[in-house]
Amino acid sequence: KNEVEQSPQNLTAQEGEFITINCSYSVGISALHWLQQHPGGGIVSLFMLSSGKKKHGRLIATINIQEKHSSLHITASHPRDSAVYICAVQFYGGATNKLIFGTGTLLAVQP
Amino acid sequence: ETGVTQTPRHLVMGMTNKKSLKCEQHLGHNAMYWYKQSAKKPLELMFVYNFKEQTENNSVPSRFSPECPNSSHLFLHLHTLQPEDSALYLCASSQDAGSYEQYFGPGTRLTVT
Numbered sequence: 219k220n221e222v223e224q225s226p227q228n229l230t231a232q233e234g235e236f237i238t239i240n241c242s243y244s245v246g247i248s249a250l251h252w253l254q255q256h257p258g259g260g261i262v263s264l265f266m267l268s269s270g271k272k273k274h275g276r277l278i279a280t281i282n283i284q285e286k287h288s289s290l291h292i293t294a295s296h297p298r299d300s301a302v303y304i305c306a307v308q309f310y311g312g313a314t315n316k317l318i319f320g321t322g323t324l325l326a327v328q329p
Numbered sequence: 330e331t332g333v334t335q336t337p338r339h340l341v342m343g344m345t346n347k348k349s350l351k352c353e354q355h356l357g358h359n360a361m362y363w364y365k366q367s368a369k370k371p372l373e374l375m376f377v378y379n380f381k382e383q384t385e386n387n388s389v390p391s392r393f394s395p396e397c398p399n400s401s402h403l404f405l406h407l408h409t410l411q412p413e414d415s416a417l418y419l420c421a422s423s424q425d426a427g428s429y430e431q432y433f434g435p436g437t438r439l440t441v442t
């Protein structure tokens with residue numbers, strides 16, 4: 219069993235829909251990251267959060283530390299949101315903070 | 330543009346070749362990372378350098394040899410690779426190896442024939 223589980227693995231939505239991607243983890247963490255990976259391979263960090271909620275434009279990330287769960291929401295989805303969304307949890311491993319990654323959620327937003 | 334560049338973007342090499350991947354960051358960061366992303370698998374941390382010192386080697390085979398000559402540059406030297414080493418290799422940097430956001434490069438798509 220992966221230490222970081224994402225759901226769903228694949229998601230197809232119509233333009234304008236509200237989208238939710240979920241992430242559950244089993245280890246104690248210092249922070250959780252949401253990342254976006256486009257088909258070319260490059261990864262962009264969307265959020266880093268350790269409690270509560272963060273918002274950036276149409277993206278909202280929430281985390282519940284007690285339940286070991288985070289969600290990424292996209293409001294008014296657009297085809298340019300099509301990408302792989304990756305959840306990663308950060309924990310302190312000696313001299314370095316380490317990231318453990320989920321397998322990602324492939325999102326396709328159709329016009 | 331994230332401020333982290335990687336070259337080459339694509340590389341095809343035979344199992345007996347020696348090649349190097351290069352990563353450069355223009356963000357003034359002190360920590361740099363190598364990650365491997367294989368098909369249908371999560372990203373895996375390979376190495377971490379913090380202030381030019383290696384602080385993490387995630388049980389990576391010795392055919393992968395990292396080098397960090399300064400805080401802005403990171404290399405991954407490759408020799409006698411196996412076909413299963415074919416993957417996307419991503420470099421990242423952060424302010425230091427503490428709890429900071431990481432900035433990723435575009436990756437090098439490596440194919441070992």
